[in-house]
Each structure stands twice: as structure tokens, then as C-alpha cells.
Amino acid sequence: MLKLGIIGTNWITKQFVEAAEETKRYQLTRVYSRREETAKEFGADFGVTTVSTDLNEFMTSGDVDVIYIASPNSLHFEQSKAALLAGKHVIVEKPAVTKLTEWQELVALAKEQKLFIFEAARNIHEDSFRKVTELLPDASELLGANLNFMKYSSRYDLVLAGEEPNIFSPKFAGGALMDLGVYVMYAAIAWFGRPTSYHYFAQKITTGVDGKGTIILRYPNFDVTMQTGKIANSDLPSEIYTQKETIHLDAVNSIETINVLDLKTQELRNVPATRLENPMVEEATDFADVIENPTSEALQTSYNDWLEIGAIVHELMEQMRQEAGIKFPTDSF
Structure with a gap:
């Protein structure tokens, strides 16, 4: 059973946790929110009382194997990076990043840490x-x-x-x-x-x-x-x-x-x-399959295909934004 921690307490997080538990492959163990009351309220729906309001405490906690990130888009990269450095597998809501170099850095870090990172492009x-x-x-x-x-x-x-x-x-x-x-x-x-x-x-x-x-x-x-x-x-x-x-x-x-x-x-x-x-049940199942079977050649081929699709998507989306003049604070163009 994969011990699941979550960042983000909105409707999409609730839907993912319900999907994850439906697969019977995950168990929600810890909830992060900047507000303790919000974290406790979310956790109560799943019988979870362990919450964090300190992000570092959450990342380094021993009762979490995989972290699902559904914070605002601009926070995805830094939170995913912190989770990987803390030794956690990462499932990050789409869009995982705002630029190709961020995606490449996360993929390389996951490989270095012998972990997995997934973008929740569920379709x-x-x-x-x-x-x-x-x-x-x-x-x-x-x-x-x-x-x-x-x-x-x-x-x-x-x-x-x-x-x-x-x-x-x-x-x-x-x-x-x-x-x-x-x-x-x-x-x-x-x-x-x-x-x-x-x-x-x-x-x-x-x-x-x-x-x-x-x-x-x-x-x-x-x-x-x-x-x-x-x-x-x-x-x-x-x-x-x-x-x-x-x-x-x-x-x-x-x-x-x-x-x-x-x-x-x-x-x-x-x-x-x-x-x-x-x-979200099917993506949650696919992610659990890869995490729990790291030596399966077929599953690792699928995983690498997802990473490559993600790389192309983020490369094109970044360049499309540049072409359209849609600039975010971290952009250099």
C-alpha cells in the first residue's frame, strides 16, 4: 500500500484521493495546507488526522511514500523538486511545469533519486x-x-x-x-x-x-x-x-x-x-503499477513514453506562450 500525502485541498484533490483509494493501492496518510483547520477538515473526510502546516515537515515525514501536488500552477516545479529531494515519488497536476527546462530538471532528479515523477494528464x-x-x-x-x-x-x-x-x-x-x-x-x-x-x-x-x-x-x-x-x-x-x-x-x-x-x-x-x-482511477492505477514494479520492462517503457510526451508538450506550450506574448514571472523571454 502506497502511503499518500497531498498538497492542495480543492475538489480535484478530493477526486484524486477518492480514485487512489478506490484502486486499493494507496492510503491517504498526511494532508498539507497552510491552514491547519483546512487540512484537518479535508482529512476528516478520509479518516486522516495527521496534518502539516510546515512544508518541510510534510516533505520529510516518514509516513508518506508519494506526494500528490495540486497547488497553483506556479508552485508545481519547486514543490515537486522539494518532494523528490526528500525521497518521495511525485504525482503533480497538469501542467506540471511552465517550461521545458523545469520538466527536464525534475525528470533527471527523479532518475538520480531512483524515484518516479508523473504529470497527471489523466486523459x-x-x-x-x-x-x-x-x-x-x-x-x-x-x-x-x-x-x-x-x-x-x-x-x-x-x-x-x-x-x-x-x-x-x-x-x-x-x-x-x-x-x-x-x-x-x-x-x-x-x-x-x-x-x-x-x-x-x-x-x-x-x-x-x-x-x-x-x-x-x-x-x-x-x-x-x-x-x-x-x-x-x-x-x-x-x-x-x-x-x-x-x-x-x-x-x-x-x-x-x-x-x-x-x-x-x-x-x-x-x-x-x-x-x-x-x-482519475485509471491514471492512479497506472502510476501505482510503475511505482510498485520498478523492474518491469514493459511498465518502464510506458513510463518513459509518458515522460517524452510531457517533454514535447511543455516545449511546445512554452514556445506557444512566447509567440502569443503570454509571459509569467519566471520566463526569460
């Missing part, structure tokens, strides 16, 4: 996502794709009222690309690999970050167009085009419906897909 771990992967033909037969994930955030109401909530603040590495955009980027890179060129048409808001935008990835013989945003809603499906079929998806994360249209016969077939009630 690539879902069984339905893998089923789509199995449907894809050779790259030479691909014609393109449209991937969409855009959902209005109620916190944009605060922006409209003149405030700057974390999720829309450059100080906290916020914005559409750094939130929902991570899902479409991970999907595209996992399915199609590194593009030959790319561009981000960002629609910036008053805080200086992007509220929504369009991403275009160019490949040798096709393009992938992606919409993402947090200041508007989209109910558009996602589609992948091949020389023989069109693959219709209801989403790029938590995929529930996969339909394949045969272009020649115009027959539509459904590929059975299961969306779990808690969409």
Missing part, C-alpha cells in the same frame, strides 16, 4: 483513449484532426468584475492553454507525435493571459486544429480523419462515445467505450 491513461489509439492507421494514411475542449469558468466572472483569480493570473501561471489546453495538447502528441511546426492564435484577456485560443499543429501530410478556452463553452465533438474513415469522439478526455464512419460504405459503427464515474 492519456484512460481505456477509451487507448481504444482510439488502436484505431489510428499509419501516419501516411492520416488526413488531419479537429480536437476541442472549451468550458466556461465561473471565475471569469471575477475577471469581468476587475479581479484576478489564480486560474486567470500570469503570477500563478494561469490561462486557457495552461489549463484545458494541456488536455488537447497531450491528446495530439500522444496520438500523432511531434509536429513539424505549430502556431497558437491566442485571445488574451485583461489579466494578460489567454482566455481562449486556437492551436494548429502541422505534420508532413496533415494538420491538427485544436480549440481550447475558459471564457466560452463549446459542445463541438472531436474528429480524426483518415483516408478510409472518420473517427467521431464526444471529447478528448473522459471519452464516452467513439463512432467510426466508413467513407466507402457510409456505415457507422460504434466502438464500445467506458467512462468511469471517477475519471
Whole structure:
């Protein structure tokens, strides 16, 4: 049983802890928050009374094997680094970092410490996502794709009222690309690999970050167009085009419906897909498999694939932000 410590006491942390315990591979043992009352209140839902308000005490505690980090984006890198130096495995919410060099440093440190670091880009771990992967033909037969994930955030109401909530603040590495955009980027890179060129048409808001935008990835013989945003809603499906079929998806994360249209016969077939009630169970299972089986060649190959996908995603996202003029305090461009 992996002893789990958490940083962050929001809804996504609760969902991950519930998923982790559902796998029966983890046990929540310690909660960190700057406010003791908040930590105790969160822990009470899981029968946990051991809390920390001092981050160093939390990191070095002996009752934690793996730390799940769901703090504001701008804190992810330093907290992940501290956890690895303290000898803990790390699961860090997306986006794990704001720049490629940070990701490379964390990956190298994990290897040096004989530990594992995972970015919780959950969609690539879902069984339905893998089923789509199995449907894809050779790259030479691909014609393109449209991937969409855009959902209005109620916190944009605060922006409209003149405030700057974390999720829309450059100080906290916020914005559409750094939130929902991570899902479409991970999907595209996992399915199609590194593009030959790319561009981000960002629609910036008053805080200086992007509220929504369009991403275009160019490949040798096709393009992938992606919409993402947090200041508007989209109910558009996602589609992948091949020389023989069109693959219709209801989403790029938590995929529930996969339909394949045969272009020649115009027959539509459904590929059975299961969306779990808690969409974080599959990633929690994958992470536990790797941690508990460090000598498994197959699992370590999967782990290294995730790290490489992450490297490409963070490289491209950093350069897209630079192109769009979306600058965070730690950026040098």
C-alpha cells in the first residue's frame, strides 16, 4: 500500500484521493495546507488526522511514500523538486511545469533519486483513449484532426468584475492553454507525435493571459486544429480523419462515445467505450503499477513514453506562450 500525502485541498484533490483509494493501492496518510483547520477538515473526510502546516515537515515525514501536488500552477516545479529531494515519488497536476527546462530538471532528479515523477494528464491513461489509439492507421494514411475542449469558468466572472483569480493570473501561471489546453495538447502528441511546426492564435484577456485560443499543429501530410478556452463553452465533438474513415469522439478526455464512419460504405459503427464515474482511477492505477514494479520492462517503457510526451508538450506550450506574448514571472523571454 502506497502511503499518500497531498498538497492542495480543492475538489480535484478530493477526486484524486477518492480514485487512489478506490484502486486499493494507496492510503491517504498526511494532508498539507497552510491552514491547519483546512487540512484537518479535508482529512476528516478520509479518516486522516495527521496534518502539516510546515512544508518541510510534510516533505520529510516518514509516513508518506508519494506526494500528490495540486497547488497553483506556479508552485508545481519547486514543490515537486522539494518532494523528490526528500525521497518521495511525485504525482503533480497538469501542467506540471511552465517550461521545458523545469520538466527536464525534475525528470533527471527523479532518475538520480531512483524515484518516479508523473504529470497527471489523466486523459492519456484512460481505456477509451487507448481504444482510439488502436484505431489510428499509419501516419501516411492520416488526413488531419479537429480536437476541442472549451468550458466556461465561473471565475471569469471575477475577471469581468476587475479581479484576478489564480486560474486567470500570469503570477500563478494561469490561462486557457495552461489549463484545458494541456488536455488537447497531450491528446495530439500522444496520438500523432511531434509536429513539424505549430502556431497558437491566442485571445488574451485583461489579466494578460489567454482566455481562449486556437492551436494548429502541422505534420508532413496533415494538420491538427485544436480549440481550447475558459471564457466560452463549446459542445463541438472531436474528429480524426483518415483516408478510409472518420473517427467521431464526444471529447478528448473522459471519452464516452467513439463512432467510426466508413467513407466507402457510409456505415457507422460504434466502438464500445467506458467512462468511469471517477475519471482519475485509471491514471492512479497506472502510476501505482510503475511505482510498485520498478523492474518491469514493459511498465518502464510506458513510463518513459509518458515522460517524452510531457517533454514535447511543455516545449511546445512554452514556445506557444512566447509567440502569443503570454509571459509569467519566471520566463526569460
